[in-house]
Amino acid sequence: MNTLILLGVVGVTLYPFVNIIAQSFSGESFIRAGEVNLWPKGFNTTTYQLVLSDSLFWTNYRNTVVYTVVATAIAMVLTTCYAYVLSKRKLRGRNVLIGIAVFTMFFNGGLIPNYVLISSLGLTNSLWAIVLPNAISVFNLLVMKSFFENLPEELDEAAQIDGLSTFGILFRIVLPLSKAVMATMVLFYAVAFWNSWFQAFLYMDRADLFPVTVYLRNLIAGASTAASSGGGTDLAQVASNIQSVTMVLTVLPILCLYPFVQRHFVSGIMLGSVKG
Amino acid sequence: MLSIRKKVIATGALVALVAGLTACAPGDDAEVDLSGKDVGAMANFAAGEQFTATEPINFSILFSDHPNYPLKKDWLLWSELTERTNVTLEPTVVPMSDYEQKRSLLVGAGKAPLIIPKTYPGQEEAYVSSGAVLPVSEYLDLMPNLSEKIEKWDLEDSFEGLRQADGEFYVLPGVHEDIWQDYTVAFRTDIMEQLGLEDPKDWDEFRDVLAAIKTAYPDSYPLSDRFKGDSLLNVVAMTFGTSAGWGWDAASWNEDDKKFEFTGATEEYRAFVEYLHSLVADGLIDPESFTQDDDSAIQKFVSGKSFAISSNAQTVVNDYRPALTETVPGATVAKIPLPAGPAGNVLSEATRLENGIMINADALKSENFTAMMQFIDWLWYSDEGAEFVKWGVEGTTFAKDADGTRTLNGDIDFVGVHPGAPKHLQKDFGFATGVFAYGGATELLESTFSEEELAFQAVMKEKDVLPLAPPFPLEESEREQATLLETPLSDTAKQATLRFILGQRDLSEWDDYVTELEGKGMSRYLDLVNSAYDRYAETQ
Numbered sequence: 001m002n003t004l005i006l007l008g009v010v011g012v013t014l015y016p017f018v019n020i021i022a023q024s025f026s027g028e029s030f031i032r033a034g035e036v037n038l039w040p041k042g043f044n045t046t047t048y049q050l051v052l053s054d055s056l057f058w059t060n061y062r063n064t065v066v067y068t069v070v071a072t073a074i075a076m077v078l079t080t081c082y083a084y085v086l087s088k089r090k091l092r093g094r095n096v097l098i099g100i101a102v103f104t105m106f107f108n109g110g111l112i113p114n115y116v117l118i119s120s121l122g123l124t125n126s127l128w129a130i131v132l133p134n135a136i137s138v139f140n141l142l143v144m145k146s147f148f149e150n151l152p153e154e155l156d157e158a159a160q161i162d163g164l165s166t167f168g169i170l171f172r173i174v175l176p177l178s179k180a181v182m183a184t185m186v187l188f189y190a191v192a193f194w195n196s197w198f199q200a201f202l203y204m205d206r207a208d209l210f211p212v213t214v215y216l217r218n219l220i221a222g223a224s225t226a227a228s229s230g231g232g233t234d235l236a237q238v239a240s241n242i243q244s245v246t247m248v249l250t251v252l253p254i255l256c257l258y259p260f261v262q263r264h265f266v267s268g269i270m271l272g273s274v275k276g
Numbered sequence: 277m278l279s280i281r282k283k284v285i286a287t288g289a290l291v292a293l294v295a296g297l298t299a300c301a302p303g304d305d306a307e308v309d310l311s312g313k314d315v316g317a318m319a320n321f322a323a324g325e326q327f328t329a330t331e332p333i334n335f336s337i338l339f340s341d342h343p344n345y346p347l348k349k350d351w352l353l354w355s356e357l358t359e360r361t362n363v364t365l366e367p368t369v370v371p372m373s374d375y376e377q378k379r380s381l382l383v384g385a386g387k388a389p390l391i392i393p394k395t396y397p398g399q400e401e402a403y404v405s406s407g408a409v410l411p412v413s414e415y416l417d418l419m420p421n422l423s424e425k426i427e428k429w430d431l432e433d434s435f436e437g438l439r440q441a442d443g444e445f446y447v448l449p450g451v452h453e454d455i456w457q458d459y460t461v462a463f464r465t466d467i468m469e470q471l472g473l474e475d476p477k478d479w480d481e482f483r484d485v486l487a488a489i490k491t492a493y494p495d496s497y498p499l500s501d502r503f504k505g506d507s508l509l510n511v512v513a514m515t516f517g518t519s520a521g522w523g524w525d526a527a528s529w530n531e532d533d534k535k536f537e538f539t540g541a542t543e544e545y546r547a548f549v550e551y552l553h554s555l556v557a558d559g560l561i562d563p564e565s566f567t568q569d570d571d572s573a574i575q576k577f578v579s580g581k582s583f584a585i586s587s588n589a590q591t592v593v594n595d596y597r598p599a600l601t602e603t604v605p606g607a608t609v610a611k612i613p614l615p616a617g618p619a620g621n622v623l624s625e626a627t628r629l630e631n632g633i634m635i636n637a638d639a640l641k642s643e644n645f646t647a648m649m650q651f652i653d654w655l656w657y658s659d660e661g662a663e664f665v666k667w668g669v670e671g672t673t674f675a676k677d678a679d680g681t682r683t684l685n686g687d688i689d690f691v692g693v694h695p696g697a698p699k700h701l702q703k704d705f706g707f708a709t710g711v712f713a714y715g716g717a718t719e720l721l722e723s724t725f726s727e728e729e730l731a732f733q734a735v736m737k738e739k740d741v742l743p744l745a746p747p748f749p750l751e752e753s754e755r756e757q758a759t760l761l762e763t764p765l766s767d768t769a770k771q772a773t774l775r776f777i778l779g780q781r782d783l784s785e786w787d788d789y790v791t792e793l794e795g796k797g798m799s800r801y802l803d804l805v806n807s808a809y810d811r812y813a814e815t816q
Contacts, residue, residue: 033578033579116386116387206369217371219343220373
């Protein structure tokens with residue numbers, strides 16, 4: 001019985017993916033007529049060739065990779081440092097530091113003040129406009145903090161007695177024991193940065209700086225608004241299999257990341273939350 | 277007394293309009309000093325003349341980036357523009373998908389480029405009170421081409437409708453020489469021919485045509501619509517002398533009483549709702565028409581399950597025809613001329629202003645201000661500018677023969693004239709894109725139309741034009757209140773409209789519905805609108 005239900009869940013979850021993949025290899029008229037389900041009809045790869053030959057797509061794709069890698073690296077360093085400090089119960093002013101972080105979960109300056117801040121700092125049109133404002137996600141910070149709190153304090157003390165410095169303890173004792181939560185955090189950050197488009201949309205003024213998500217979003221929106229905008233020359237259709245091709249190409253890499261991080265993922269979350 | 281004043285208004289209005297539009301704004305506030313702001317400007321720039329800045333200038337511009345033809349720096353558009361005008365544009369590229377959001381962010385943060393195109397009349401209202409955008413009406417004397425077009429194409433009334441409560445307007449709209457009705461309903465012409473049906477002249481015949489198709493295909497809904505029905509509601513309501521769907525306007529002008537009424541409570545609107553209800557009740561329109569997404573509607577049409585669907589010229593060519601001919605051999609599809617309604621064989625005037633340009637108020641501080649206004653005037657409003665942004669460069673992208681017919685070069689494709697050509701007018705040259713090229717002279721607009729569309733437009737031109745409603749410029753505080761009242765009123769009306777049409781609510785409950793509108797503050801809303809109108813009428 002369980003097997004049946006779970007197979008059903010698998011089917012429901014996989015169907016959209018398979019459908020998109022099938023569409024990406026199908027002829028346009030079959031998609032329009034709604035005849036494409038699990039298997040491509042009018043099989044062709046011309047759209048793949050078309051999208052892959054668009055240099056802007058590749059520029060944007062490279063941007064996404066660079067933004068994701070740099071942003072995740074910086075976010076990991078900063079979040080780890082912050083979380084480790086917060087996990088020390090004896091630290092004076094610890095509650096203030098937590099308060100500062102949590103405060104930003106509920107209140108922020110709003111869109112326009114943020115924009116004015118970022119542009120006054122001269123960060124627009126640079127990688128830093130995407131990386132710095134999102135370097136610490138408070139949710140991730142709290143998960144990491146409670147994970148560190150659950151490491152036995154005795155380990156710390158033993159290491160101190162053996163002559164390790166504060167950083168030595170972090171690097172040689174704590175981090176090797178925290179692979180699970182680190183992997184989880186990397187996944188969280190990487191997926192978030194990979195998928196994010198809004199920051200780039202706000203702060204980038206040139207098409208060659210956009211990540212591929214902005215490219216994709218424009219493509220999809222272009223297809224759905226073109227028809228209703230009615231403005232003669234401005235009106236053009238993006239074929240639905242171009243959409244599906246772009247979606248497949250965009251989702252693929254981050255999808256491949258999951259299986260490798262998956263096993264750390266569950267244990268990381270469980271360790272962080274339940275044991276506390 | 278009143279009638280005398282009306283006459284005075286009528287004659288006085290025209291004089292005041294022409295004066296107000298061609299010269300500086302009526303001088304209640306101090307004349308703006310433009311001395312020292314004419315660096316690069318031409319001394320005697322006149323309509324029909326080539327604008328060329330006397331020294332190289334750069335202007336920043338917000339650019340809506342279309343996914344089908346993303347901006348390229350090596351477009352002929354940019355280099356030729358600089359060559360002709362000595363102006364270099366510095367685009368801030370914004371994806372078309374979220375253009376409006378970025379625009380309001382940039383204007384709100386005070387970081388907007390000087391030239392802000394693709395702004396639809398009405399969208400500028402949000403920025404007026406902050407002083408972030410320029411009251412362009414004060415500077416029309418710098419724009420000879422626009423002034424000429426307003427006069428030649430009788431656009432005074434349309435422009436009058438743009439004025440805010442302070443008497444100025446803040447957007448330079450795109451202008452159409454004639455009304456351009458693109459949307460109507462497309463039919464399966466092979467089925468119509470097979471059943472011996474003619475194009476319907478009015479909405480009663482339209483019903484007969486659908487009924488005949490229903491008789492032949494009893495299991496089908498002859499019309500299954502897309503655009504959530506908004507296009508159909510728009511065109512039907514227009515010919516019933518009211519507004520709905522895309523054209524929905526909460527306040528309708530009543531010429532007999534000289535005041536505004538709430539659209540959803542008028543007799544015309546009721547007749548319109550009753551008509552559509554009868555189509556749904558007879559099974560002629562798919563009830564899902566008002567909720568399904570476009571793709572579902574298209575699928576039903578191209579797979580032969582439905583026989584009519586709302587359409588414009590492009591959707592026939594792009595969405596319907598290719599898939600239909602493949603799935604249903606021998607099938608043909610074409611737009612039918614818009615049927616006439618109780619208001620006559622008419623079109624509504626509302627469509628002559630297009631999206632246009634807002635100007636950052638900071639531009640006034642620039643020493644190149646005058647040159648910028650002249651540049652905008654040339655690029656967007658002169659005949660040469662309009663031809664340039666649409667067709668490109670004569671000899672390079674197109675050729676023009678003795679009687680003015682333009683033909684695109686053989687190696688360049690645009691709207692499918694040279695399929696398979698190696699280059700594309702939009703993608704590779706940057707011409708005919710929505711940022712610079714829209715509206716304009718009918719001759720230019722129709723120069724890229726297919727034979728089929730030209731025939732359709734010829735029929736449309738025979739229609740009468742409904743007069744424009746007068747404007748009612750609201751003060752800042754009133755506008756806020758009007759929006760607060762109007763939003764729930766419009767929501768109630770739209771919701772009730774669909775329920776009446778679909779038969780979920782009986783039409784005998786119409787009076788209850790009007791009472792509900794009253795409960796939502798209909799008369800308070802109308803008081804606001806009418807008092808604003810009276811105030812406006814007095815100043816004329």
